[in-house]
Amino acid sequence: MKMMGLPWLSALVFLDAVLLLHSFRSVGFPRRVSNFVVMDALTTATSTTGTAGKMSPKALTKEIVGHFAKRTTPEEDEKFSKMLISKEMSSQIDGMNVLTLLFQCARFKKNVNTFIESKLILEKLQSWERQWNEIDVSTFMYGIQSLECISDVDGLLLKFAATKIKQSNAELSSRAIGNALYGLNKITSDTVGVPELAAAMAEKIQRSPSNLNGQDIGIGLYGMQGLSASIAEIGLLIEAVAAKIEVSEAELDGQALSNALYGLQVCAFSFTFILRSALSSPFPLEYE
Amino acid sequence: MSSDHKPVLHLVSALASKVSDSQPELCAQAIGSALFGLQKLSSDALEVRTLIAALTEKVETATVGLDAQAIGNALFGILLSNSYSFDRGIDASVRYFVCV
Numbered sequence: 001m002k003m004m005g006l007p008w009l010s011a012l013v014f015l016d017a018v019l020l021l022h023s024f025r026s027v028g029f030p031r032r033v034s035n036f037v038v039m040d041a042l043t044t045a046t047s048t049t050g051t052a053g054k055m056s057p058k059a060l061t062k063e064i065v066g067h068f069a070k071r072t073t074p075e076e077d078e079k080f081s082k083m084l085i086s087k088e089m090s091s092q093i094d095g096m097n098v099l100t101l102l103f104q105c106a107r108f109k110k111n112v113n114t115f116i117e118s119k120l121i122l123e124k125l126q127s128w129e130r131q132w133n134e135i136d137v138s139t140f141m142y143g144i145q146s147l148e149c150i151s152d153v154d155g156l157l158l159k160f161a162a163t164k165i166k167q168s169n170a171e172l173s174s175r176a177i178g179n180a181l182y183g184l185n186k187i188t189s190d191t192v193g194v195p196e197l198a199a200a201m202a203e204k205i206q207r208s209p210s211n212l213n214g215q216d217i218g219i220g221l222y223g224m225q226g227l228s229a230s231i232a233e234i235g236l237l238i239e240a241v242a243a244k245i246e247v248s249e250a251e252l253d254g255q256a257l258s259n260a261l262y263g264l265q266v267c268a269f270s271f272t273f274i275l276r277s278a279l280s281s282p283f284p285l286e287y288e
Numbered sequence: 289m290s291s292d293h294k295p296v297l298h299l300v301s302a303l304a305s306k307v308s309d310s311q312p313e314l315c316a317q318a319i320g321s322a323l324f325g326l327q328k329l330s331s332d333a334l335e336v337r338t339l340i341a342a343l344t345e346k347v348e349t350a351t352v353g354l355d356a357q358a359i360g361n362a363l364f365g366i367l368l369s370n371s372y373s374f375d376r377g378i379d380a381s382v383r384y385f386v387c388v
Contacts, residue, residue, distance in 0.1 A: 217306070221299075225325075229293035238295035245302040251310040258318035260303060261343070262325040264296075265365075 057094045064097060068104040081115045090120065095128025099136060102143025106183065112146040118153040122160060134170040137204070141180035141197075149191045158193025165200040172208045178216025181241070182223035189226065195233035202236040205244055212248040218256030221263035297335045304339035307346065314350040320358030324365035 055063065067080050083089055084101075098121050105112040112121070132140070140161050147154050172180070180201060187194060212220070220241060229235045252260060312318070322343060329336045354362070 214310075221303075229296045235293060235295040238293075238299050242295065242299035242302045245299070245306060248306070250306075252306055252312055253310070254312040254314045254318045257307060257310065257312045257314070257346070258321040260306075260325075261322035264300070264303075264325040264329065265327050 055089070055092055057092070057096055060089075060092060060094075060097050061100045064100045064104060068108050071108075077110070077114055084116055085120070090116075093120075093124055095125050095130070095136075098124045098128075099139045099143065102146055103139045105146035106143045110146060111148065112143070113148065118147065118151060118157055122153060122157045125157070125160060125164070132164045132168040132170065134172055134176050137165050137168060137170055137172065138176035138180045140165075140183075141201070142183040144183045145186050149187050149193075152192070155192030158191070159196050162193065162196035162200040165197070165204060168204075170204075172204050172210065174210045174212045174216045177205055177208060177210070177212065177244070178218075178220045181220035184227065185223040185225060187226055189228040189231050189234055194227070195231050198227070198231075198237040199233040202233070202240040205237070205240040208244070212244045212250060214250040214252045214256040217245055217248065217250065217252065218259035221261075222259040223263065225263045225265055296329075297333055300329065300333070300339050301335040304335060304342050307339065308342040310346075312346060314346055314352070316352050316354045316358040319347055319350060319352075319354065320361035322365075323362040327365045327367075 067076075070076070072080070084093065093116075098116075101115060102112055102121070104110075105115065112118075144158070147157070149155070149158070184194075184197075189195075224238070224241070227234045227237070229238050314322075326336075326340070329339075331337050331340060
């Protein structure tokens with residue numbers, strides 16, 4: 001009970017703010033687990049009850065982070081979804097809450113539409129009148145993994161995000177570029193909105209003063225595995241990343257090298273292509 | 289990414305330098321995944337041959353054995369890449385895999 005005094009509460013509020021910021025900066029790539037362990041423990045300790053009522057945007061963000069920190073069951077997710085889309089709560093959700101939800105869903109490999117519809121996500125981001133900063137850009141891009149990207153609304157959402165990224169004055173760090181490109185790993189070039197997004201990111205990467213480090217080269221290119229240079233905008237993105245890699249002084253470790261080269265493939269090849277390629281190639285055991 | 293496109297060749301060229309300048313410790317999975325990624329690249333392009341040569345050097349110095357998954361991924365990537373039958377640089381990699 002001694003811990004419930006004012007200094008302890010102030011410390012928690014401060015820690016929470018730092019951790020929220022930190023959680024966005026250390027997007028969930030497997031090797032950065034230690035950050036999440038700390039964050040999970042503290043966000044669980046500071047999480048509010050989850051009852052729908054008047055809640056500040058920050059408290060709601062904390063509520064969302066707290067929900068995912070608990071490693072929830074589908075039933076708990078459904079309950080949380082009902083709370084989010086309740087009349088009084090959905091009116092309180094803002095752009096930051098939506099970005100947090102996208103990010104957390106991507107991190108825990110959940111479909112964001114389990115919680116809220118893409119239409120609501122789009123509406124909330126459209127009504128969020130602020131210029132996107134570096135964290136907003138990389139959080140949204142990373143969060144794309146939690147979208148199916150097959151509906152018209154998802155396409156509109158990607159196009160809207162492309163506009164916001166283009167309008168943003170933010171300069172992206174190496175980490176932000178890596179995480180942002182990693183977020184594209186489940187989508188292919190033919191997805192509606194991807195060319196616009198690629199063009200916006202190409203511009204951002206060109207303007208970035210940061211030096212790409214090895215890990216970010218690896219995860220960034222890994223994220224581009226489904227993108228084909230036959231689309232002009234994606235060609236621009238590939239050019240921008242290539243130019244960044246060229247001037248980077250970083251070395252690639254085994255993991256980064258593997259991720260980077262793995263990303264050179266096109267994931268959307270057809271069975272006919274595989275069959276034709278396999279049949280037209282001599283068998284490798286001819287080499288002795 | 290097909291190597292028919294100029295931006296891809298630019299990227300491959302940048303990666304070739306990076307791979308050449310790096311001293312990575314490659315595990316079996318990393319070798320398999322890296323070669324798997326080459327499946328759409330054609331060794332008709334100098335940039336691709338340079339990347340393959342740089343990668344071959346790293347694979348040759350790796351001391352790990354390959355498991356079935358890594359061999360499968362690697363051969364799949366090499367087969368589809370249209371590289372191994374024309375480019376001597378990749379021969380060493382193929383020989384390495386066959387010996388394992």
